Amino acid sequence: MCGIAGIIHRGNPGNIGGEITSMLRSLKHRGPDSTGLAVYGIPGENQYVMRFKVAEQEDVSKGFNIHQQIKDRREKVNSRLKELGVEILSENEATEYAFRYTIRYDGDLHHMADYIEDIEGTEIMSLGQALELIKDLGDADVVSTQYDLGNFEGSHAIGHTRMATESDVDIRSAHPYWAYPFNDVAVVHNGQLTNYWNWRRHLVHRGHRFMSNCDSELIAVYLADKMNQNIDLEEAMHDSLDELDGVFTYVVATSDKLGMAKDFMAAKPMVLHESDDFVALASEEVAIRSIFPHEIDTFDPYEGEVRVWQL
Amino acid sequence: MATLEKSFDAGLHSEQLSGRTQQTFFSAAEEENFVYPYNAFKVERDKKAEFDAQDLDSNTINLKIRKLMSEGHGHIVVKNPRAKHSIGVGILNRLTLDFKGSLGYFGCGLIDGPNIHISGRVGWSFAENMMAGTIVVEKNAGSTFGAAIRGGDLVCKGDVGSRTGIDMKGGTIIVGGRTGTLTGFMMQRGRMIILGDAGPNLGDSMYDGTIFVGGKIDSLGVDAVPGEMTDLEAKWIEGKLALYGLEAPKGAAKLQKIVAGKKLWNYDNLEPTEKKIVL
Numbered sequence: 001m002c003g004i005a006g007i008i009h010r011g012n013p014g015n016i017g018g019e020i021t022s023m024l025r026s027l028k029h030r031g032p033d034s035t036g037l038a039v040y041g042i043p044g045e046n047q048y049v050m051r052f053k054v055a056e057q058e059d060v061s062k063g064f065n066i067h068q069q070i071k072d073r074r075e076k077v078n079s080r081l082k083e084l085g086v087e088i089l090s091e092n093e094a095t096e097y098a099f100r101y102t103i104r105y106d107g108d109l110h111h112m113a114d115y116i117e118d119i120e121g122t123e124i125m126s127l128g129q130a131l132e133l134i135k136d137l138g139d140a141d142v143v144s145t146q147y148d149l150g151n152f153e154g155s156h157a158i159g160h161t162r163m164a165t166e167s168d169v170d171i172r173s174a175h176p177y178w179a180y181p182f183n184d185v186a187v188v189h190n191g192q193l194t195n196y197w198n199w200r201r202h203l204v205h206r207g208h209r210f211m212s213n214c215d216s217e218l219i220a221v222y223l224a225d226k227m228n229q230n231i232d233l234e235e236a237m238h239d240s241l242d243e244l245d246g247v248f249t250y251v252v253a254t255s256d257k258l259g260m261a262k263d264f265m266a267a268k269p270m271v272l273h274e275s276d277d278f279v280a281l282a283s284e285e286v287a288i289r290s291i292f293p294h295e296i297d298t299f300d301p302y303e304g305e306v307r308v309w310q311l
Numbered sequence: 312m313a314t315l316e317k318s319f320d321a322g323l324h325s326e327q328l329s330g331r332t333q334q335t336f337f338s339a340a341e342e343e344n345f346v347y348p349y350n351a352f353k354v355e356r357d358k359k360a361e362f363d364a365q366d367l368d369s370n371t372i373n374l375k376i377r378k379l380m381s382e383g384h385g386h387i388v389v390k391n392p393r394a395k396h397s398i399g400v401g402i403l404n405r406l407t408l409d410f411k412g413s414l415g416y417f418g419c420g421l422i423d424g425p426n427i428h429i430s431g432r433v434g435w436s437f438a439e440n441m442m443a444g445t446i447v448v449e450k451n452a453g454s455t456f457g458a459a460i461r462g463g464d465l466v467c468k469g470d471v472g473s474r475t476g477i478d479m480k481g482g483t484i485i486v487g488g489r490t491g492t493l494t495g496f497m498m499q500r501g502r503m504i505i506l507g508d509a510g511p512n513l514g515d516s517m518y519d520g521t522i523f524v525g526g527k528i529d530s531l532g533v534d535a536v537p538g539e540m541t542d543l544e545a546k547w548i549e550g551k552l553a554l555y556g557l558e559a560p561k562g563a564a565k566l567q568k569i570v571a572g573k574k575l576w577n578y579d580n581l582e583p584t585e586k587k588i589v590l
Contacts, residue, residue, distance in 0.1 A: 264511075266454060266473035266492055269435055285394035285434055286415050295412060298432050299451045300472040303492040303510060 001163045002190040003027030004175075004270075005282040006251040007291070008156035008258040008309050013042060017144065017152025020159045023280070023287040024140035030283060031163035034174035035143040036135030038186035038253055041154040043129040047089060047104050048183065051125040052077070052116065055097040056170050057137050059121070069121070070097055076119050084112055094147045098125075100132070110181040114209075123172065123211055128183035130154070130255045135174040155311055158253045160188040167214040177220035180209065182227055184255035189216035190283055191248030191268045199244065219250050237261045237306045251281065259308035266303035273298045279309050352404050354385035361388035369397045380404055394434065399427060416453070419446055422463075435472070438465050441482065447555060454491065457484045460501070466555045473510065476503050479520060487557055493532065495522050495569075504548055504566070506559055514569050518576070523548060523566040525559050531569065538570035 005023040007016060020037055041049070054073035059066050077099075081088060087104040094100055105112065113124050126133030134147045140161065144150055160175035167173040179185035193199070193215040200210060200218055208221045219240065226236035237252065237259055249268040252259045260281055262270055271285045273296050280288045285298050301307060360379045364372045372389065376399065379387050386407040392398055396415040399408060399422070406425040413431030423442035428449075435453040438446055441460040447468070454472030457465045462482040473491030476484045481501045489507035498517040508526035515532020521544075522535075531537075548563040559566055 264492065269453065271434070271453070284396075284415060285413060285432065286396065289394045289413075295431065297450060298413070299470060300453050300491075303473055 001030045001165075002175075003030030003161040003283045003287070004159070004188040004190045004249065004251050005280075005287050006156070006158040006188075006253065006258050006260070007278070007280045008311065009278060010309070010311060011277040013153050013155050015151060016040070016154040016157040017149035019291045020157040021140050021144040021149060022290045023282055024144075024159045024161050026287040026290045027161045027283060028139050031161040032139060033164045033169045034135060034137045034162045034171065035140045035160070036133070036162070036175045036188070037143070037149060037157060037159045038126070038131060038133045038176040038178075038188075039149065039152050039154050039157040040130040040184070040253065040255065041132060041152065043255070044102065047102055048109070048127060048129055049132050050101045050103055050127045051094075051098070051133055052101075052122060053098040053125060053171065054119070054122045056121075056172065057095075057097070058170065060097060067096070073119055073122055074099065077116055077122060080115055080119070081112075084115065086112065094134070095136070098134075098136070098147075109183060113181055117211075124178070124180075126178045126183075126186065128185075128255065131178070131184040131186060131253075133176055133178055133186055135160075135171055135176065137169065137171065137174075155256075156253055156258050158186060158188050158251050158258070165192070167212060172212045173214040175214075175216055177214075177217045179220040179224035179227070179252075180211075182224050185220070185224065185227070185252065187216070187220040187223065187250055187252045189219055189248055189250040191246060191250070191263070193218055193244055193246040193248060195245040215246075216250075219244070219248075219252075223252060233257060233259060234306060234308045237308070241304055241306065249283075256311045257308055259306065260301065261306045262301050262303060264304045270301055271298050272301060272307075274309075352380040352383070354380055354383050354404065354406060356385040356405075356407070358384045359386040359388070360384040361390060363390045364395070364398075365391040365393060369395045372398050373400060376402070376408070380406060392431075394432075396434070399425075413450070422446075432469070433467075441465060443482075451488070456486075457482075460484070464551070464554070466557075468555075468557070470507070475505075476501070479503070483551060485552065485555065485557065489526065492529075495520070495535070496532070498522070498571075504552065504559075506552075506557065514571070516575060517571045518573075519571050522569040523563075524569065525561065525566050528567060528569075534572040534575045535569050536572040538568040540564060540566065540568045544568070 089102040092100040136143045175188045176186040196215040223236050247265050247267040249262045249270045269283050272281045273288050388409045390411045392410050392412045394413045394415040397417045399419040401421045402425045403423045408425050408427045410429045414433045416434040417436045418433050420439040425444045427446040430449050432450040433448050433452045436455045439458045441463050443462045445464045447466045451469035452467040452471040456471045456475045459478040460482045461480045464483045466485040468487040470488035471486050471490050475490045475494040477496045479498045479501045484503045486505045490509050492510040493512045495514040498520040501520045503522045506525040509524045509528045511529040512532035514535030545564040
């Protein structure tokens with residue numbers, strides 16, 4: 001089933017960490033397997049935030065010699081960053097296996113990401129100036145507390161509560177997906193894509209990489225491919241309605257935009273609240289109500305609809 | 312105190328069902344399957360109660376409504392429902408029920424008799440399987456609005472989502488705004504009045520029933536065809552809309568009428584062995 005949500009402050013930044021956590025808490029019944037958030041903070045000058053993990057949560061309890069392996073992998077990450085001339089400005093351990101680095105680098109980010117992910121068990125969750133992507137097993141409260149997101153200040157955020165139907169219960173299959181190698185682009189999705197393998201083969205031939213077998217990842221890679229061809233985000237989203245088969249509603253965020261698309265069958269829900277300085281959208285209205293104490297107007301976007309909001 | 316009545320006493324079997332499947336599997340002789348507590352509570356129309364649902368879960372809200380009915384309240388006001396799911400369901404009683412706010416998914420399903428007013432919006436699958444009574448929603452509604460309703464008047468003054476009135480078996484659905492794709496999908500009986508535009512595939516695979524549309528129809532579904540509006544129908548529509556303070560922008564007689572082409576009716580003519588092959 002899955003629950004998706006998004007918020008954007010069109011004026012001043014707000015406590016998007018707390019808001020998106022509250023929305024996802026209300027959607028817990030739509031998917032208890034994992035929770036993921038993409039939050040867009042206030043970009044630091046000439047610096048990037050890199051979120052990455054060097055193991056899956058279940059590896060920590062089951063893996064042979066895993067604690068030493070985690071240390072070794074992290075050291076290898078640090079060593080490769082140094083080799084590339086990346087300046088590490090700060091390092092934070094969100095968990096034993098997931099880390100947040102702020103870095104300064106003026107080289108090829110795509111190459112850097114590939115080189116880091118070449119380390120066994122290592123996956124970059126996000127790499128961008130504003131985007132920070134966090135996902136893990138457990139509900140919104142667990143993940144938000146674990147990664148200290150309750151008071152995260154920023155402009156916009158998207159989130160996902162996952163009910164695993166197409167692939168495993170692991171972090172790799174959890175949303176949001178980063179539209180690799182485009183920094184600051186993330187996607188959450190509710191639905192199923194029925195031409196997933198056709199499109200995956202096509203995109204792999206075009207040089208893209210897939211980190212999971214989850215059909216939702218395809219949307220992020222699909223949009224990345226379009227944007228790589230200098231196609232505007234909104235146009236790429238319209239294209240997705242014609243080219244991706246199945247039933248789906250997805251939400252995408254970039255450094256300064258929030259968008260949603262709903263397929264022509266309109267079988268996956270989405271409710272919207274829109275005002276001059278705030279837009280909130282979610283699979284269920286109860287999620288939007290969780291952050292508005294007062295009465296608001298809401299509506300459903302229709303089949304085949306694409307909407308994009310600018311900061 | 313509640314008294315249970317058999318479905319025969321409630322007149323549930325006055326209608327002759329046609330079609331071999333229904334005759335075989337839904338025999339009216341199996342009366343033990345149809346215990347029906349209609350009008351379980353003796354309520355007084357003017358005895359009013361209200362409560363705040365802000366911090367209550369859905370189950371508690373429904374139990375509270377039931378308790379108030381058992382105490383004879385015929386008018387209940389629920390404040391701050393906050394779009395919670397499955398509220399106001401299974402009410403088989405005469406009752407005036409006012410929701411001050413919005414409801415979530417599966418609101419007011421399986422009702423038989425109450426008159427309900429919602430000042431806000433409602434979520435997906437609202438009023439599913441409604442048997443009788445009236446519901447008026449002041450703002451918008453989500454998809455599968457009025458799925459499989461059998462009777463009563465279901466009114467949304469705003470826009471509604473896709474598959475409105477899917478599998479509708481009777482009653483009247485009125486939409487003040489527009490509807491989404493596959494409205495009236497597999498509709499079997501009843502009437503639908505849409506004052507705004509209708510989305511793609513209107514009336515797809517409808518068996519029977521009538522859909523009236525005031526605005527633009529994006530496209531008709533399989534076996535949905537234009538019908539000819541009669542004076543009697545136009546008069547009926549005007550009267551029905553007036554009950555809820557609505558009117559057709561260009562007059563009821565100008566509404567487009569959509570009915571079943573009945574080209575798909577071969578399905579129920581199949582022999583059981585043929586049906587197995589088809590299924």
